[in-house]
Amino acid sequence: MEQLTDTVWLHSVVAGGFPVAAGVVLGHDRIFVFDTLDSPQAMAPVAELLDGLAAGRRVIVVNSHHHWDHVYGNAAFAGHDIVAHRLCPRLIVAQSRSGAESVPPKPPEGVALPSIGFGDRLRYEDRSTTVHLIHTPGHTEDSIILYVEQSEVLLAGDTVEWPLPALSMRDGEKVYLQTLRQLTQLPARRIVPAHGPVMGKEIIDANQRYIEGLYDAVRSAKRAGVERGDLDLPATAFVPAGAGVGDTYRALHRQNVEWVYDEV
Numbered sequence: 001m002e003q004l005t006d007t008v009w010l011h012s013v014v015a016g017g018f019p020v021a022a023g024v025v026l027g028h029d030r031i032f033v034f035d036t037l038d039s040p041q042a043m044a045p046v047a048e049l050l051d052g053l054a055a056g057r058r059v060i061v062v063n064s065h066h067h068w069d070h071v072y073g074n075a076a077f078a079g080h081d082i083v084a085h086r087l088c089p090r091l092i093v094a095q096s097r098s099g100a101e102s103v104p105p106k107p108p109e110g111v112a113l114p115s116i117g118f119g120d121r122l123r124y125e126d127r128s129t130t131v132h133l134i135h136t137p138g139h140t141e142d143s144i145i146l147y148v149e150q151s152e153v154l155l156a157g158d159t160v161e162w163p164l165p166a167l168s169m170r171d172g173e174k175v176y177l178q179t180l181r182q183l184t185q186l187p188a189r190r191i192v193p194a195h196g197p198v199m200g201k202e203i204i205d206a207n208q209r210y211i212e213g214l215y216d217a218v219r220s221a222k223r224a225g226v227e228r229g230d231l232d233l234p235a236t237a238f239v240p241a242g243a244g245v246g247d248t249y250r251a252l253h254r255q256n257v258e259w260v261y262d263e264v
């Protein structure tokens with residue numbers, strides 16, 4: 001586990017070729033676990049930290065959205081509240097029934113579904129800590145973020161990602177850009193994407209430019225008659241200068257290009 005501040009810890013594993021991080025936030029009365037990675041076993045270090053820290057605090061598990069690499073460890077926290085956007089449980093179920101190649105089989109322990117759902121916002125406040133859960137649709141329709149007011153830390157799930165975001169909400173362009181504009185209003189000093197390094201607000205800006213640039217470029221190409229398979233739009237044209245784009249993100253970018261092509 002990596003300690004980010006006095007009250008925030010991070011734990012990362014590699015799932016499906018991508019590093020993915022979960023967070024722990026220690027309050028006075030509660031301790032929050034943000035995302036459960038790809039299996040209950042992957043959450044063992046977090047469970048161990050809770051053993052040492054929870055000390056009578058209520059454990060609140062949060063799922064940032066329904067994707068398997070964020071919820072497959074839910075069974076490690078059986079008996080605790082699991083909070084998510086209200087669309088999340090049915091999307092978890094739909095994902096496991098989809099048979100999609102990109103979705104690994106569920107862990108043998110199963111995937112405990114979120115037990116508490118909310119719509120726009122949910123706030124937890126105690127004498128030391130104010131935690132805001134905020135609906136931030138765009139990556140998916142059920143995406144949420146967790147913001148810790150006192151430490152100005154934003155746990156972003158997949159709402160922002162480095163070097164580029166993954167598009168998986170159909171017709172989500174306007175909603176995603178609106179979400180990113182809303183995120184820049186938060187006085188966050190440290191932003192923790194589930195996939196990527198801890199950064200400042202430049203990650204929001206970079207993702208906004210990526211989405212705007214990609215939709216514009218694909219729209220123009222499609223209007224000019226370019227076929228889906230012939231689109232030549234390298235990722236490096238849409239990410240900040242100097243941001244490295246490795247094989248996994250080149251492949252993800254290609255999926256984004258085709259995703260946008262089917263939409264514009």
Ligand SMILES: [Zn+2]
Pocket residue numbers: 065067139158
């Ligand atoms: Zn995701």
